[in-house]
Amino acid sequence: MTDTTAYFEFLCRMGDNTLVLGHRVSEWCGHAPILEEDIALANTALDMIGQTQMWLGLAGEVEGEGRSADDIAMLRDAWDFRNCLLCEQPNGDFGQTMMRQFLFDAWHLAMLTELQNSSEQRVAEIAAKAIKEVQYHVERSGDTVIALGDGTAQSHERMQKALNLLWPYVGELFTPDAVDTAMAEAGIAPDLTKLRVGFDTHIGQVLSEATLAIPDSNFAHQGGKSGFQHSEHLGHILTQMQWLQRAYPGASW
Amino acid sequence: MKPSVDTIWDWLADVPDPEIPVISVVDLGIVRGVRWDGDTVEVAVTPTYSGCPATSVISLDIETALRDRGLDDIRIKNQISPPWTSDWLKEEARAKLMEYGIAPPRAAGGPECCPRCKSTHVARISQFGSTPCKAQWQCKDCLEPFDYFKCI
Numbered sequence: 001m002t003d004t005t006a007y008f009e010f011l012c013r014m015g016d017n018t019l020v021l022g023h024r025v026s027e028w029c030g031h032a033p034i035l036e037e038d039i040a041l042a043n044t045a046l047d048m049i050g051q052t053q054m055w056l057g058l059a060g061e062v063e064g065e066g067r068s069a070d071d072i073a074m075l076r077d078a079w080d081f082r083n084c085l086l087c088e089q090p091n092g093d094f095g096q097t098m099m100r101q102f103l104f105d106a107w108h109l110a111m112l113t114e115l116q117n118s119s120e121q122r123v124a125e126i127a128a129k130a131i132k133e134v135q136y137h138v139e140r141s142g143d144t145v146i147a148l149g150d151g152t153a154q155s156h157e158r159m160q161k162a163l164n165l166l167w168p169y170v171g172e173l174f175t176p177d178a179v180d181t182a183m184a185e186a187g188i189a190p191d192l193t194k195l196r197v198g199f200d201t202h203i204g205q206v207l208s209e210a211t212l213a214i215p216d217s218n219f220a221h222q223g224g225k226s227g228f229q230h231s232e233h234l235g236h237i238l239t240q241m242q243w244l245q246r247a248y249p250g251a252s253w
Numbered sequence: 254m255k256p257s258v259d260t261i262w263d264w265l266a267d268v269p270d271p272e273i274p275v276i277s278v279v280d281l282g283i284v285r286g287v288r289w290d291g292d293t294v295e296v297a298v299t300p301t302y303s304g305c306p307a308t309s310v311i312s313l314d315i316e317t318a319l320r321d322r323g324l325d326d327i328r329i330k331n332q333i334s335p336p337w338t339s340d341w342l343k344e345e346a347r348a349k350l351m352e353y354g355i356a357p358p359r360a361a362g363g364p365e366c367c368p369r370c371k372s373t374h375v376a377r378i379s380q381f382g383s384t385p386c387k388a389q390w391q392c393k394d395c396l397e398p399f400d401y402f403k404c405i
Contacts, residue, residue: 040381050304125334132405140380
């Protein structure tokens, strides 16, 4: 793997995470339990799509084949996507969506904090921009996890079920592969295993306040960020997200 | 004759923000630089939030305003670093926001008072509001909900 290939892969991972999760969250638009949550979800999705434009825009430049952020987002098939499996999991109920968001936001915050010191200036600049938005995301998702976890018997049970369901998708975020190792060696991105300590402390505090129990098993599904084996959900997202560009290539308005 | 950079700044101070038309794009602190590059005028613009849909409209409005003043060789440069901060909001703009019904950002993390009745008895409804840059608050005296310009 050449340096440029690994760098491109890394940028696609960052951009695909926010693209796929941003699209997922946008599915709530007009359907959230109350208006304020609907607006909050739409704003969070918007931030993530904005971040996607920066990451995939840079990925296109690094690749040097003239692809724009839109080309990369809309014209690749499932096997070329590099998002982690957590981001493509279905919304479920509102609690499950917020649990997924919290687990991702906590990782995202830890990752962006380190990326601000990246040896690649462009990466550091994007991280410095994105982290301001993500601080708001994690504040809200953490507060909501606490409110629902430590809420009624029913909301507590749903949040515990959501955590049990999503927990096996957390490990992938912290399991380095050849791309991650190359990025860490180049000083572009942090060593993922080192991020885990701060993440565990952060989520430990929130989940404990939410009276939720972290599952014992650390079994982790793999295959999203490498593109080796996405879950069946990704293809369904793409049929919705990409159909217009696929049906009418180059369409614009 | 090429207008001076100062003159162009003055022109840009008349371009309203599309979402909050009482303040200009200069008031908002998103115009980061104006310079001549040969015969091309380059305006550096930074987004408030990375996904803010107003960003492309703002770039178009700036270009249109400069064309109306007779410039035709214009380049809008999208600049993300250093990232926009609400500290760049001009002092005059804060008063204009308040009068318009939007509480200006404060380091304390919340509005000083209700923009309508000036009561300090206010509570947050949500960190997110009608645009990415605003949160929703409510006055506990006059009961009106209002926008608060977030600190970032």
